[in-house]
Structure formats: structure tokens, C-alpha cells
Amino acid sequence: MHVITFSPLWQTLKDRGITQYDLLNKYEMSRGMLDNLKHNRSITLNTLNDLCNMLDCNITDIIEYKKD
Template sequence: MITYEPFYETMKSKGITTYKLIKDYNISRSLLDRLKHNKPISTVTLNDLCEMLDCTPSDIIRYTKE
């Protein structure tokens, strides 16, 4: 199962709020909702998030066997 828990941990460690992502980076609320509910995102979106947060994919996603 893929989860986006690391995304929120990375945001917190970098002092970035969801409000800042929406206002400064034009991230949609629907994307944040997809992340919150562990729904699929595209690799393009993953790349964009990595660039915005200056991090790697492992700082955004985590895979664990169910």
C-alpha cells in the first residue's frame, strides 16, 4: 500500500502549510484531498511536489506490504 504520510512529515519539517501550498504554489484542494486519502497521483505530480519541497520521492510516498 502506498501512503503519503511522509509528505506531511516533510511539509512540517520544512515549515510549509497546506495554505502555503494552495496560495504560493497553486496546489489544488483536490490534489491535497487525494494525498490525504492515499489516492493515486501521477509521476508528473510527484515530480512537481519534489521540486516544490526540494526533496526526493521517498520524502513524499511510502510503500508497505499489506
């Protein structure tokens, strides 16, 4: 089974001192999107692009691909 997770995102946020509260209020992320990220649900490439721009980071700072 192959799995894509958002584990790196949480470390990237921690390294930058950004909280989930900040994502919702400062960066105006929807609660639904935050919930999708927290539960490793599907997001669009547009959202991934927005996150990279928002956090000034690379895709690998947000997602990780794991192969079993």
C-alpha cells in the same frame, strides 16, 4: 495487501514549515490534489515530480510503500 501512502509528505512539510494553506496559495496546488494526497489516492508521476521539485526533496520524502 500493498499500500502506498503519503505519510512522509506531511512530515516533510512540517520539517520545512509549510502548511496546507501554503500548498494551496503559495504553491498553487489545487484543492482536489491536496484532497487526493490527504486520502492516499492515486497521483500521476508528473505530480510526484512536481512535488519533489517544489519541496526540493526525494520521492521517499513524499511517499512510502508498505507491504503487509
